Amino acid sequence: QQQVKQSPQSLIVQKGGIPIINCAYENTAFDYFPWYQQFPGKGPALLIAIRPDVSEKKEGRFTISFNKSAKQFSLHIMDSQPGDSATYFCAASRGAQKLVFGQGTRLTINP
Amino acid sequence: EADIYQTPRYLVIGTGKKITLECSQTMGHDKMYWYQQDPGMELHLIHYSYGVNSTEKGDLSSESTVSRIRTEHFPLTLESARPSHTSQYLCASQKAGSSYNEQFFGPGTRLTVL
Numbered sequence: 491q492q493q494v495k496q497s498p499q500s501l502i503v504q505k506g507g508i509p510i511i512n513c514a515y516e517n518t519a520f521d522y523f524p525w526y527q528q529f530p531g532k533g534p535a536l537l538i539a540i541r542p543d544v545s546e547k548k549e550g551r552f553t554i555s556f557n558k559s560a561k562q563f564s565l566h567i568m569d570s571q572p573g574d575s576a577t578y579f580c581a582a583s584r585g586a587q588k589l590v591f592g593q594g595t596r597l598t599i600n601p
Numbered sequence: 602e603a604d605i606y607q608t609p610r611y612l613v614i615g616t617g618k619k620i621t622l623e624c625s626q627t628m629g630h631d632k633m634y635w636y637q638q639d640p641g642m643e644l645h646l647i648h649y650s651y652g653v654n655s656t657e658k659g660d661l662s663s664e665s666t667v668s669r670i671r672t673e674h675f676p677l678t679l680e681s682a683r684p685s686h687t688s689q690y691l692c693a694s695q696k697a698g699s700s701y702n703e704q705f706f707g708p709g710t711r712l713t714v715l
Contacts, residue, residue, distance in 0.1 A: 522701050533605075533691050533706025534644070541701075577642050588634075588649065588659075589704060594642035 492517060494582050496592030503570055504600050511565045511595045513580035518561065520582040524589070525554065525565050528577045537578070538565075570599045604628050607692050607707035614682055615715050622677045622710045624692030631697035633675040634704065637661060638689040650675055651697065682714045 496513045503509045513523075524539035540547045540554040540563065547554045551568040567574055580592040605626040614620060624633070635648040636659075646659030650669040664686070665679050675694075679686055691709045696702040 524703075526704075531708065533693070533708050535706065536703040539701070579644065588646060591644045594644070596642060 492590050494580060494590050494592045496580050496595060498595060499593065500596040500598075502598045502600060505570060505572060507570050507599075509567050509570055509574075509597055509599070511578055511580070511597070512562060513564065513582075513592050514560075514562045515582050515590075516561065517582070517584065519584045520590075521585065522583045523554070523556065523563050524581050525552075526579045526581065526591075528579065528594075530576075534577075534579055567597075572599045572601050575599045605692065605694050605705050605707040607690075607710050609710060610708060611711050611713075613713045613715065616681075616683055618682050618714075620679050620682055620712070622690055622692075622712070624675045624677070624707060625673050626675075626694040626705070626707075627673060628694060628696070628705065629672065630694035630705075631672065632695040633669065634693040634695070635659070635665075635667060635675070635677050636691040636693065637663065638691055638709070644691070648677065682712075684714045686712060687714050688712060 494515045525537045526534035527537040528534040538549045538552050553566040556563045575598050578595045581589045583589045608623045631652045633650045636644045637647050645661035647663040648667040650656045656667050689709050689711050692707040693704045695704045
């Protein structure tokens, strides 16, 4: 019930392509869904987040799509660049409870 | 730029040694966390604290212990290190109040136990 399942585990995309990373959850009480980005040698950092009252949120080239009925949400990166190569984590939480992280996706954008 | 620091960044030690990984933040955050990150990337919560003198075990069982005597400081201690403790350890902090507040992560300590 507390798990967040993330896929794929790794993804390789050509520059300019649109990588899509998917996450699924079981707990319908989750009310906050952030994505974190981690570069090698660094800790994760918040990239973008969404709440379940909206179906989509955009910040620059990054978009979260949220499907409440399917209990799924995804990250899309428009016009991807080599500098976007990183590990991405989805997460979810309920109220003041701890974040539950997905398993991570290692994204590589080839030039 | 998040004001959360971890020392050392890299540590190589022998089996049986006692070690303390340091984590400090200057943001006045009440909530602090320790995660263990395995080579496969996944983040495992091993300890957390919601304030001074408050510590809880996380979802992944760990032989480490933590203390929270000061708001800004959340050290993690291994009394007797073993090769199975080899991993990346990440500290994070979060402002109390709203669950929507961002977690700020430190750069991590990469621990190798020989």
